[in-house]
Amino acid sequence: MGTRPVGEITRGTTGINRLRRSDRWLLHHPDVQAALADGGLVVDLGYGASPGTTLELAARLRTRNVVGLEIDPARVVPTVDGVRFRVGGFELAGLRPSLVRAFNVLRxxxxxxxxxxxxxxxxxxxPGGLVLEGTCDELGRRCAWVLLDAGGPRTLTLAWDPFTVGRPSDVAERLPKALIHRNVPGERVHALLASADRAWDVAAPHAVFGPRVRWRVARALLAEGGVPVLDHRRRVRDNVLTVPWSTVAPR
Structure with a gap:
């Protein structure tokens, strides 16, 4: 007999292109690319009522070595373009992936x-594998995720649409479950969001050049103020803030 999937059936809401921001971030993250360099397995855990976002992940990472796992057998579909789908939960159906994406599951x-x-x-x-665990809104305009390795959480990333999200703290409603209840005075994540808002306000004169330029200035101000902002190797279309987990870890 097979191992019983670990977890609970959730609502399963999903949507085309909903996870594009995290997919783009994964595509250009050097540690993710290193983990997948030898064709490592990718698991998309809890893809929901439709496998669309799993297929998008495979296309963006340019690999067919992807397995979508769902705890609800009714949501499991046949193989599509080489991407496989199986019943599974947090036990990963006994697989040993190099990358796990678990979005809008633990929320x-x-x-x-x-x-x-x-x-x-x-x-x-x-060995060397990574987990991306996070949350986003229904249209994927506000996103937040944690990158973990076998030793624990490494970073928190906030990503949002420059043209529909007013200020950095608007992403707070989509913080990962580990942090969403910690957005209160005295907690590190609350302090980070407050600092990001202050930098955004100071960068207001640059708004004439658009929200992406304004955020680049605000992000530089954050770094100058002592926030350990992790740089991106390329200019991205999203407004993105990545910090070490120690910057936001619950007290």
Whole structure:
């Protein structure tokens, strides 16, 4: 008998192009590319009622070595363009992936379920593997995710549409489950969002050049103010802020 999937059936809402911002970030992250350099397996955990975002991930990463896992057997579909789909949960169906993407899954769980779920995913990774766990809104305009390796969480990334999101703290409603209840005074993530808003306000004179330029200035101000902002190797179309996990870790 097979191992029973670990987890709970969630709403399964999804949408075409919803995860484009995290996909673009993955595509250009050097550690992700290193993990997948030898054709490592990618698992998309909890893809929902439609496999569209799993197929998009495979296309953007330019690999067919992708397996979509769903805990609800009714959502499992036949192989599409080489991308396979199976029943599975946090136990990863016994697979040993080099990259796991788990988006909008833990958001529907209680906060105290995050640690055990992370640990289960980390334990299932191939050597050098990574987990991307995060949340976004229905249209993918506000996104936040944590990058983990076998040792624990490494970074938090906030990404948003420059033209529909007013200020950095508007992303707070989509913080990962590990942080969403920590956005209160005295917590590090609250301080980060407040600092990002202040830098955004100071950069207001650059708004005439558009929200992307304004955010680049604000991000530079954050770094000058002591926030350990992790640089991007290329100019991106999204407004993005990545910081070490220690910058936002719950107290």
């Amino acid at each position: 529907q769980y209680p906060e105290d379920a995050v640690g055990p779920a992370w640990a289960r995913l980390q334990a299932g990774l191939a």
